[in-house]
Amino acid sequence: MSNNKEVIISLKNVTKTFGSVTVIDNISLDIYRGETFVIMGCSGSGKSTLMRIMTGALKPDAGEVIIKDKNIATAKDSELNKIKRAAGMLFQYSALLDSLSVKDNVALPIREHTKLAENIISIIVKMKLSLVGLRGFQDYFPSEISGGMRKRVGLARAIVLDPDIVFYDEPTSGLDPVVGGVIDKLIKDLSKKLLITSVVVTHDMQSVFNIADRSAMIHKGKVVEINSNQGLKETKNPYVKQFIEGNPKGPMNVFSDVDIQDVIE
Numbered sequence: 001m002s003n004n005k006e007v008i009i010s011l012k013n014v015t016k017t018f019g020s021v022t023v024i025d026n027i028s029l030d031i032y033r034g035e036t037f038v039i040m041g042c043s044g045s046g047k048s049t050l051m052r053i054m055t056g057a058l059k060p061d062a063g064e065v066i067i068k069d070k071n072i073a074t075a076k077d078s079e080l081n082k083i084k085r086a087a088g089m090l091f092q093y094s095a096l097l098d099s100l101s102v103k104d105n106v107a108l109p110i111r112e113h114t115k116l117a118e119n120i121i122s123i124i125v126k127m128k129l130s131l132v133g134l135r136g137f138q139d140y141f142p143s144e145i146s147g148g149m150r151k152r153v154g155l156a157r158a159i160v161l162d163p164d165i166v167f168y169d170e171p172t173s174g175l176d177p178v179v180g181g182v183i184d185k186l187i188k189d190l191s192k193k194l195l196i197t198s199v200v201v202t203h204d205m206q207s208v209f210n211i212a213d214r215s216a217m218i219h220k221g222k223v224v225e226i227n228s229n230q231g232l233k234e235t236k237n238p239y240v241k242q243f244i245e246g247n248p249k250g251p252m253n254v255f256s257d258v259d260i261q262d263v264i265e
């Protein structure tokens with residue numbers, strides 16, 4: 001993490017409501033340049049929504065989302081496009097297009113945002129694929145490679161335009177712990193090598209402890225704690241403790257309509 005702690009992403013009183021449900025409830029937080037910042041929490045707590053607000057894919061109902069000194073909550077489309085181009089995104093479930101080869105999937109953002117010639121695109125794609133250990137797989141289709149490899153293709157696509165911020169939504173979900181560990185190491189290595197600020201949504205605690213400089217735990221759209229790995233391990237916050245321990249009993253009652261005793265017996 002950088003020592004001078006330059007704020008690169010700043011959320012101020014961000015709120016988002018769908019229908020009558022407030023999914024993001026008055027969240028304020030700062031993310032520093034170069035750090036790996038994790039957003040963790042239970043399924044449905046609002047993690048992906050918060051990330052989509054940070055990427056500009058979703059406009060908040062209220063509050064400010066400041067990325068590199070620009071408020072993207074109110075930015076014009078042209079300005080927003082520029083900010084989006086400077087950020088990479090690894091989507092939940094990889095989101096590769098099945099009809100396109102690995103090479104064409106990785107090339108998508110280049111084709112969308114630049115007018116580079118095919119031979120240049122080829123070189124860039126090859127470089128990015130070798131960075132994620134997939135040299136030689138460019139002509140495969142997503143259905144012909146494993147889940148871990150698909151995540152790596154998604155990673156190569158996320159970094160293809162040399163972003164200084166990369167957003168990862170559940171980079172290790174659906175992977176075994178070993179392949180998940182490989183993805184974690186890649187995220188760490190790429191952030192260091194390419195000086196990337198990483199924002200990672202996950203509910204995989206092993207991954208949190210592998211990669212996080214700081215983590216924010218959210219519950220019902222609110223930040224309940226922001227802490228380092230050491231801080232998380234020592235926390236007295238009952239929400240965070242329940243989450244880390246994976247305890248069905250605690251302040252977060254996931255089965256609000258049912259007696260939890262019925263469910264776990």
Ligand SMILES: Nc1ncnc2c1ncn2[C@@H]1O[C@H](COP(=O)(O)OP(=O)(O)OP(=O)(O)O)[C@@H](O)[C@H]1O
Pocket residue numbers: 018023041042043044045046047048049050203
């Ligand atoms: N576009 C939308 N329209 C209506 N409701 C939405 C929309 N997007 C998200 N929600 C609701 O907001 C809540 C939070 O969703 P979100 O996808 O942010 O959760 P999450 O923490 O990423 O969960 P998971 O771990 O399962 O991915 C859910 O109740 C979801 O149904």
Ligand SMILES: [Mg+2]
Pocket residue numbers: 047048049092169
């Ligand atoms: Mg999600």
